[in-house]
Amino acid sequence: EVQLVESGGGVVQPGGSLRLSCAASGFTFDDYAMHWVRQAPGKGLEWVSLISGDGGSTYYADSVKGRFTISRDNSKNSLYLQMNSLRTEDTALYYCAKEVLVLYYYYGMDVWGQGTTVTVSS
């Protein structure tokens, strides 16, 4: 079964850091680009970041650029999001998602995790 499972969310103070993880199974992980997408409480979806299958290319939304770092360990079938200098507006449910097509980006996300909640509050 193709599956993504996020972990690492929690409550953190403004200015703090958190590292999210996403464990993948059921597919050839390094064939696919991976995304992080977030959803603030009661709000819509926001694209956060993408990493290529080999990890050599990374891209970010302007809202997180310079503060968040996406990475992956293909030997562990795992995706990560290091979040630094967190702000209250980063409070959201964070999803990891798999790109639908091998070797391509931005065509669509066909597998999603259940999400992990990040709350930034003093």
Added chain:
Amino acid sequence: QSALTQPPSASGSPGQSVTISCTGTSSDVGGYNYVSWYQQHPGKAPKLMIYEVSKRPSGVPDRFSGSKSGNTASLTVSGLQAEDEADYYCSSYAGSNRGVFGTGTKVTVL
């Protein structure tokens, strides 16, 4: 990058059709055939319904179809069923190696 514009709500009776629009610019929707659509039920993760403007992943009913004209993409749900009641989001490549989602549309089955 601003969110793509969707109507806040849409509705139809069972068996009818509903079409949701997703309006962007020539820098995103109009510039690339990288439009996708997602269905999200309350408390659940999004589900891919359409990718690359009009392609359906396996398992998605053919009642769901996608199209694009200029800077506006559309999702049509034909033969509405009760389980189609959900939030729907479009997404597109936005150039400069970024993605963007739409504002979301709540579909109600009357």
